[in-house]
Amino acid sequence: MNYNTSSFLALRISVFRNYLFGSFISEIGNQMQIVAVAWQIYEMTRNPASLGLIGLANFIPIVLFSLIGGLTADKVDRRKLLFLSQGAQALLALLLFVLTLTHLINPWIIYSILILFSTAISFSLPAKQAVLPNLVPQSFFMNAVSWHTLQFQSAIVIGPAIAGFLIGGFGVSSIYFLNALSFLVFIIGLAYIKVPLNTAHKDVEFNVNSILEGIKFVAGTPILYTTMILDFLATFFGTANILMPIFAKDILHVGPAGLGLLYSAPAIGGVLAGVLMSSLQKTEKQGKVIIIAVILYGIATVGFGLSSFLPVSIFFLILVGFGDMVSTILRNTVRQIITPNHLRGRMVSVMRIFFQGGPQLGEMEAGLLASAVGGPISVVIGGVGVIAITLFVGYLNPKLRNYGSKELVV
Secondary structure (H helix, E strand, O other): OOOHHHOOOOHHHHHHHHHHHHHHHHHHHHHHHHHHHHHHHHHOOHHHHHHHHHHHHHHHHHHHHHHHHHHHHHHOOHHHHHHHHHHHHHHHHHHHHHHHHOOOOOOHHHHHHHHHHHHHHHHHHHHHHHHHHHOOOHHHHHHHHHHHHHHHHHHHHHHHHHHHHHHHHHHHHHHHHHHHHHHHHHHHHHHHOOOOOOOOOHHHHHHHHHHHHHHHHHHHOOOOHHHHHHHHHHHHOOOOOHHHHHHHHHHHHHHHHHHHHHHHHHHHHHHHHHHHHHOOOOOOHHHHHHHHHHHHHHHHHHHHHHHOOHHHHHHHHHHHHHHHHHHHHHHHHHHHHOOOOHHHHHHHHHHHHHOOOHHOOOOOOOHHHHHOOOOHHHHHHHHHHHHHHHHHHHHHHHHHOOOOOOOHHO
């Protein structure tokens, strides 16, 4: 492996490599659990609306705790915060394992545990995002974001594929146990990172004014709030992941193994996007590229909704992932670079309300709409909504259309 080429700049940094590996293993476990929860809920209920409630369970803590979690990530030692939040998620995954193995599980218990999971994520996600700039020089940062996104997308390919086969062979309880172990791998990886992960926490007060400081920073930076709004609306309309069990069982008739492929397919496109973006030394006209990528995401979503043939469905899902990740890498790079270190946790917490709130509410909307008009029509309507809203937001925001930050040269 030649680390002197532009594609591998960030991987020259050992602490970044260690962090990337631990995050990769943990994310594989997390993606396996997402598949297991959706399959288990649908097996219990056979009701699309019950799948929508998964999104609601994940969304409630986003509203209640994201801003507090972001402030905490700016105030306390981010390494210790990650130890605690990742440990809590490991214990919750272990609880799902025990309850499923002893047949004491039911949908409402699962929803309750998901609320606790999302609460823990409200504290871990801002810390995980905020530490990235501390691991690599700024000149390597876009490359680091690309690699971080690439490992995330690779985990989404690997995790669901493994989950599909394990569910068929060993049941969903095996998934929960392996997810608990994956969090421990990440915690061990953190122990080997010795560089400071939060250098500004002494200047941050733990109060409402500090939360408002983060909100005001985002509200006063047009490229931040514009991309967050676009992110929220596009994922609200376009999210179809929660309906995958319906497509696997009732539309494509491919079972658990096929379900794993459907969940993995968007990540294949994401991996391709990550490889492409990691090899670029300069990306000009970021705003226009973001808009085009989100429109591609919407068009591919429509194509998936219209398909009843597995290879065609996988093709369109790959395009979904490609468009989504090109946009994600550019948006995350812009946000991290223009945000001061002492505000990064709070910026990420505001961002989480948009980039995770959109898909979680979108899952609820998709589940309810699918119960009324069917899964395929629900997905097609969502894809059309993505295209329309992206064109509308792009038209109303010339600063987004014309954005091209010179700071993104690496």
